[in-house]
Amino acid sequence: MDWDAIILGAGAAGMMAAIEAGRRGRRVLVIDHAQAPGEKIRISGGGRCNFTNLQIAPERFLSQNPRFALSALKRFTQWDFIARMDAAGIAWHEKTLGQLFCDGPATQVVAMLVRDMERAGATLWLGCALGEVRRSGAGFTVETARGIQSAGAVVVATGGKSIPKMGATGYGYRIAGSFGLPMIETRPALVPLTFAEQELAWMRPLAGVSLPGRVSCGKAGFDEALLFTHRGLSGPAVLQISSYWREGKAIHLDLLPGRDVAAELRAARGKLALRSVLGRWLPERLARHLEEAAGVTQTMAELPSAVLDRVAAGIRDWRLVPVGSEGYRTAEVTLGGVDTRALDGRSMAAKTVPGLHFIGEVVDVTGWLGGYNFQWAWSSGWAAGQAI
Numbered sequence: 001m002d003w004d005a006i007i008l009g010a011g012a013a014g015m016m017a018a019i020e021a022g023r024r025g026r027r028v029l030v031i032d033h034a035q036a037p038g039e040k041i042r043i044s045g046g047g048r049c050n051f052t053n054l055q056i057a058p059e060r061f062l063s064q065n066p067r068f069a070l071s072a073l074k075r076f077t078q079w080d081f082i083a084r085m086d087a088a089g090i091a092w093h094e095k096t097l098g099q100l101f102c103d104g105p106a107t108q109v110v111a112m113l114v115r116d117m118e119r120a121g122a123t124l125w126l127g128c129a130l131g132e133v134r135r136s137g138a139g140f141t142v143e144t145a146r147g148i149q150s151a152g153a154v155v156v157a158t159g160g161k162s163i164p165k166m167g168a169t170g171y172g173y174r175i176a177g178s179f180g181l182p183m184i185e186t187r188p189a190l191v192p193l194t195f196a197e198q199e200l201a202w203m204r205p206l207a208g209v210s211l212p213g214r215v216s217c218g219k220a221g222f223d224e225a226l227l228f229t230h231r232g233l234s235g236p237a238v239l240q241i242s243s244y245w246r247e248g249k250a251i252h253l254d255l256l257p258g259r260d261v262a263a264e265l266r267a268a269r270g271k272l273a274l275r276s277v278l279g280r281w282l283p284e285r286l287a288r289h290l291e292e293a294a295g296v297t298q299t300m301a302e303l304p305s306a307v308l309d310r311v312a313a314g315i316r317d318w319r320l321v322p323v324g325s326e327g328y329r330t331a332e333v334t335l336g337g338v339d340t341r342a343l344d345g346r347s348m349a350a351k352t353v354p355g356l357h358f359i360g361e362v363v364d365v366t367g368w369l370g371g372y373n374f375q376w377a378w379s380s381g382w383a384a385g386q387a388i
């Protein structure tokens with residue numbers, strides 16, 4: 001065997017697995033077709049990398065089997081990764097909702113991982129295309145642009161399909177399929193939602209309007225910012241709900257969560273225009289739109305209570321039906337992937353193919369927005385690194 005383990009993909013999960021296996025004395029080769037490792041880490045969190053979340057919990061991950069992620073998340077926790085950041089002297093801060101970001105550029109995280117890989121003795125081949133992975137004796141062979149390599153274990157860490165421009169290929173799904181592993185259908189997630197021309201006609205003039213609100217779909221709901229764009233809706237609350245939304249379903253916007261808008265509108269009677277009253281609580285352009293959409297031209301005093309109640313109901317429960325999403329072009333992650341029922345949650349190895357491991361985004365485990373996806377990459381990478 002040329003190597004004890006070959007890790008396919010030098011992203012968050014692959015580098016973590018390489019560090020752990022290398023520290024355990026394994027001869028590790030990491031291969032990536034990109035020219036630089038950890039490109040998604042570099043651009044993540046607006047360049048500040050939201051590297052984990054303090055509130056890691058299984059219900060904040062989407063999967064056919066949400067409990068699958070628990071073992072890895074418990075064995076290598078957010079606190080373990082924070083300890084590595086501290087040891088590397090990388091300053092960080094907590095933003096909202098337990099989200100931890102670097103104070104400085106995200107490249108510090110990439111540099112830490114690359115340095116730890118080097119110290120652990122792992123070999124990194126960049127700009128190297130990958131071909132087939134095959135079983136061979138007690139191990140595997142991997143076709144690479146630098147020739148066929150053999151190893152006792154192979155770890156697939158090539159991520160999902162999101163942002164093809166950054167090198168996402170869906171390669172890992174193909175490898176899983178070639179070994180007969182079941183897949184959960186993939187779809188873009190943490191992605192802006194798009195609307196039909198009929199809605200876009202009134203949404204476009206609102207492009208750039210952002211406000212805190214609640215966006216829900218079925219039983220899922222998120223209280224975060226939402227943003228109108230030229231193509232539809234975005235902002236953290238909408239990205240979050242995109243993971244739960246399905247074609248044909250409606251989403252519901254609550255623009256003033258927790259407020260008795262009907263009572264407040266009734267109390268605001270007088271010579272003011274509806275838009276002026278709404279403008280006290282909502283962005284001016286949105287207030288104007290709501291007034292127009294309600295067909296209101298009278299002052300508050302002249303408006304029948306039924307109209308005020310209808311406006312209030314619309315503000316608290318605005319039903320909209322997206323036609324789609326912006327797709328993998330802008331999606332932060334890919335929902336679905338290698339079916340967790342085919343994997344051992346402790347080692348991340350395929351149950352039917354000992355020695356073949358899947359980690360990170362390629363697996364059917366998708367976190368909420370807010371550092372959950374990197375924590376899954378760190379935890380699952382760590383777990384595989386202990387096993388190979």
Ligand code: FDA
Nearest residue numbers: 009011012013033044045050158159171360361371373374
């Ligand atoms: P990742 O995609 O990181 O790595 C896969 C590697 O495999 C890449 O280096 C790729 O080049 C390589 N590869 C793919 N196909 C290959 C092939 N055929 N041959 C060879 N190599 C191949 N998450 C979070 O928790 N906090 C955040 O702040 C953000 N922010 C964010 C911003 C943006 C714009 C995006 C797109 C995504 C995020 N995410 C995020 C999500 C996060 O980036 C993602 O969940 C992890 O990077 C997944 O880690 P992986 O290691 O599994 O895949």
